[in-house]
Amino acid sequence: MKSVDILVIGGGLSGSATALGLVRQGAGKVVLLDEQLPSQRLSRGNFGLTWFMCKGAGNPGYAKWCRMAAMQWPDFAAELEEESGYNVELEWTGGAVHAFGDEQLQGYAESVSALKAVCGEAGIDYPVRILSRDEFSDIVPDMVLGDEVSGAMYTEEQGHVNPLKLLAAMRCLFQKKGGEYHGSQSAHAILPQKDGTYVVKTSQGDYQCQKVVIAAGHGSSRLLAPLGEKLHIxxxxxxxxxxxxxxxxxxxxxxxxxxxxxxxxxxxxxxxxxxxxxxxxxxxxxxxxxxxxxxxxxxxxxxxxxxxxxxxxxTPDGAPIYTRVKGHDNITVLALHSAVSLAPLQSRAIAPWILGDGDDELISQFSNGRFHV
Ligand SMILES: Cc1cc2nc3c(=O)[nH]c(=O)nc-3n(C[C@H](O)[C@H](O)[C@H](O)COP(=O)(O)OP(=O)(O)OC[C@H]3O[C@@H](n4cnc5c(N)ncnc54)[C@H](O)[C@@H]3O)c2cc1C
Known part of the structure; x- marks a missing residue:
């Protein structure tokens, strides 16, 4: 049986960003497994937006988390490119949502005001504004707008990236920094041991682990059920x-x-x-x-x-789940939409938190337990 400090199950965007953060934190021997399920290609089949706009209505913690991630993206990408050698094609050129007709544009104006208030409550800015049709046209000067376009909601502080290169860069850098990645390896069961460690049974042998991170997307629930945790995804x-x-x-x-x-x-x-x-x-x-x-x-x-x-x-409220399994403080579960946008924080904030050194007050708002009513 192989002995590791941390086993990360699931090598999509979430697991890869977190595993990279763990090796950067000097977490010891970190192994990342991915089953490569054909039904779980979402980390390779997404739109590639690095986006905070519209996220967190009625949820100041989530609004803050998304904004913090967006603010870190340019620096995160530069560091990733320099160290991995991959160009992740980040274009920090802003982002917009178009409106058809005056009523929709008016609705956007109201949602921007509401989110400014939510962000104000969380102590952060929400740099989004409403553009008239002419102003929108000015930011996409080479595209002719359709007749029904009335304007847009717009921010300068987000962008887009090549998600395939992002995934490759994070996995590559994880290995460059001493992590071990196994594609086509499936975790079958997590068995708690009397000494507080875990044995993880996989398709290619067993691992004895001090900590386990489950970032297996829709494959997470089947690993958690025997531990008595129902994941709300x-x-x-x-x-x-x-x-x-x-x-x-x-x-x-x-x-x-x-x-x-x-x-x-x-x-x-x-x-x-x-x-x-x-x-x-x-x-x-x-x-x-x-x-x-x-x-x-x-x-x-x-x-x-x-x-x-x-x-x-x-998840029912759209925000991520970052949670420790009840009765198993050394098993962490990460389940989320927007793992492209949130990659900098998965790497830089969630990884330290897994090691016991994070902003617990902010991150604990995202526990799976918030849905236990
Ligand atoms: C159409 C679309 C557009 C999107 N656009 C954006 C966007 O613009 N911006 C954005 O931020 N987000 C976007 N997303 C969301 C984003 O793609 C996801 O948040 C992200 O891919 C989730 O990554 P993940 O690693 O958590 O999960 P997954 O990508 O599902 O990765 C989980 C991995 O775990 C593996 N696995 C499962 N079970 C096991 C097991 N037992 N053992 C080993 N491995 C296992 C799977 O094979 C899989 O590779 C979009 C999603 C969709 C569908």
Whole structure:
């Protein structure tokens, strides 16, 4: 049996960012396992936004967490690139959500005021403003807006990244710094030992661990059930479509359309309750394409070349779960939507917290226990 200090189960964005943070903190021998389940490709099938806008309505702790993560992104990316050698293609060019018609724009104005108040309560700023149609047009000067576009909600302080390169960079740097990564290795059971350690049974042998981190997305519940912990997550499918490449026209990402540095337009925004079914549907493709063309009519001239579905890890209030398992302080569970946006904090704040040195007051707001009513 191999002996390790920390075993991280799940090598998606969440597990990889955290495992990287752990080796940076000098946590000893850290091993990261990933089962590579075809139904759990969400870390490789997402939209790549590094976003805080609209997050945390009615939840000051979550609003603060998202804003803190966004503020750390430029520095996090620079450090990651320098040390890993990967260009994660972060473009810190702002971000927008378009509105159709005056009523929707008015609704945005109200939501911005509400979130400014929530953020004020949490002691942080919320640098988001409403743009008229002309002002919105000025920030996307090479794109002609559709007739129904009335304006947008906009911030300068977020952006987008290549999520595949982000994942590769974090896994690569984790290994460069002494961590051990095993793809195609599945954890089957976590067995508590009398001396306070854990034996984790996997498809390729057993590990004796001082600490275990479960970041296995929708694979986490089956590992936790025998320990008596019910994880409050549910699956929600999102579908994305990608066009052929085109000369670069759009550098500011929108919530539903972004153009990557290599020229493709990514189009998305669907959210459906479908259990773990990742298939693509004509209905979602049609409605996403229609929305994108109403926004930027030129997109109607481009061929759509690829599409996929991926299953979000959602919690009832949309905020992450960072929790220790009841009766097992050395098992931590991380389950979240927005693991691209939150990667800097997974690495820089959650990893120290796992080692007993974090902002417990802020992080404990995200316990799984908040849903036990
Ligand atoms: C359409 C769409 C668009 C999105 N866009 C964005 C965005 O723009 N910005 C953003 O921040 N977020 C976005 N997200 C969310 C983001 O993709 C997720 O938050 C993130 O991928 C979650 O990462 P994770 O590591 O927690 O989970 P996962 O990616 O599910 O990783 C868990 C890993 O654990 C492995 N695993 C499971 N069970 C076991 C086991 N027993 N043993 C070993 N390994 C196991 C799985 O194979 C998997 O690789 C989007 C999601 C979708 C669906």
């Amino acid at each position: 549910y699956p929600q499918r999102g579908q994305l479509m990608v066009t052929e490449r085109h000369e670069r026209l759009l550098t500011v990402p929108l919530l539903s359309v972004r153009q990557t540095p290599d020229g493709t337009f990514m189009i998305g925004l669907s959210s459906e309750d479908t259990a773990l079914d990742t298939q693509v549907t004509p209905e979602a493709m049609q409605s996403q394409a229609e929305n994108a063309i109403r926004l930027f009519p030129m997109l109607g001239k481009l061929n759509w070349v690829r599409a996929w579905g991926a299953i979000r890890v959602m």
